[in-house]
Amino acid sequence: MTTPCDTRLVAAIADATAATTPRIWGFGVGGTLTALLRAGEALNRPDLTERVVDLVTPSLAAPPDPTDHLIAVEALLALTNRRPDLDVTDACRRWLTAVRHARPARPGGPRLHRPDLPPWSSTVWVDCMHTDGPGLAALGHLDEAVTYATEYAGALQLPHGLFQHGYDARDGRGNGVAWGRGQAWALLGLTDTLIHAPDSGLAERLTRLIDALAAHERDGEWSTVVDDPDAPVEASTSAYLAWVVPHGIDAGLVDPVHRAMADRAWHATLRRLTGGALAVSEATPVGAARDYHHRALGVFPWGQAPLLHAALDRTTEENG
Template sequence: MSDLIETARAVADRTAVCPVTIWGYGIGGTLSGLVRASAVLGEPAHADRVAELVEPALSAAPDPADHLIPVEALLALRDARPSAAVDAACSRWVSAVLGAPEAWPGGPRVHRPDLEPWSTTLWVDCMHTDGPGLAALGRPAEAVAYARAYAAVLQRDDGLFHHGYDVAARRGNGVAWGRGQAWALFGLVDTLHAVPDAELAARLDRLVTALASHEDGGRWHTVVDDPGSPVEHSVAAYVAWGLRRAVRHGLADASYTAVADRAFAATVGALDDGALVVSEATPVGDHQNYVRRATGVFPWGQAPVLHAVLDRIEEEQHR
């Protein structure tokens, strides 16, 4: 237990000093992780840091990027700091998500039709925000509908997910980006945990099976089905957190605990003073776009490590 607590403190301290874009992709887990670390480690400064980061944006005017507001993290902050005025930001997020145009009648939503060259692009990244966020705000029917619509076009026949899908050309980009599988994993797990749905459960099972088949000693590659591409440490970190979460909620078979545990061991082994080196922000592109990314310490790499360690601390505490 002491080793886990020491690791959690190191990871939380490094996470707290990561530059965070408000609002940007992949920051929800960072903010919620710091709030959670405050409670588990008894260090209120981490939740204070989150409040400091988000406060200027909570009452901002509507913006096209409002679909990126991490509503689950804001709700966690309000639980920890009841004075946090998050309602207006959550309402802006709902307006942005529900107001996004359908690609075709009944189809997935296109969040940035105003933003070239991505005006016709769906991102798998949106799976971990839209469905879970709608569920968290008491909109279960919309949560399932959004998750189904995204998964219907983004999940490939092999169970992995395209990083992007062009709604004009009606085709995926063909790349099973490693961190993108994590966004799909959390979109499915967190939506299903709130709202049971047989179709989404089947899609989750296919994704988990595919991820397990491409494991490389507790690690995964930046293009999951290309073992010649670089190892991407953030994938293992998200598997350590998300797959264990799926098992705990009864959404994945208990046999996958071993996969999550190997991913956790590999992740902890890759830490350097609480920091995990992962790839930079990655736009939708062709294969070479993914294998040549710069690396560094980023919020989206720290978040899953922090949550995975905190999960294991809480499990030990409740034994």
């Protein structure tokens, strides 16, 4: 049974989230912005909506930039629903251009977003799972959403179902590390893509990922290298599962038996809270397995986003 969340705790989480400094644009930002927008409505807090407006407004009419593939189009669409006076058309167009102009290193392979950025010029990140497919689906390009998600997943999903953090498209070799937060990016991306663009192949990949995560769960928590029990716990993984898995179940994408896992993940997340803040690992580059063991902890947008969304979901359930 899902545990309801106290509105005062939601407010504390929202305040801690608003105090972070999301990079506009960077990986993991979209969930932070949509969480603040939801919290603004749920708590009758216009200041939270204005925080999002202040963050994104300078980017709406910006010139093209190599980071345009990171523009969180789902967040911009959610913002314009609340603030129709803001024109997000140009920013969404820049994102679509950047994503469509990305080219694979080899025919049929995953696309490379930063060929201009040594030493990552041929790197595909698992983070791309939560940007390209969901963004294309949100803009109504359903076939492309499935194609992009399938290309990324084909390079990144390992035989046991977990996703590796990075893949060198020119060498045809991945780093083989099942990074904890990376599983969350894959989970979020597959779920958000499939909700709008059903596809049996992606659905099967989602099932394999969920089953693999269930096999490595430790009382609602996962290691920062999921299949390494000696690696430290990555709290953001629990927060993302607490948020995303119930949505997957409600959409008919995930076996309902896993709702108990999501509830354990939520309880584990609550145990690690300090006020409304959750300490998670800092931004983590693709590396060797040992490199993931020693990342500094802090309160970051990518940790607060799933925390606030999961708390809001549980408050909504409590209020009927």
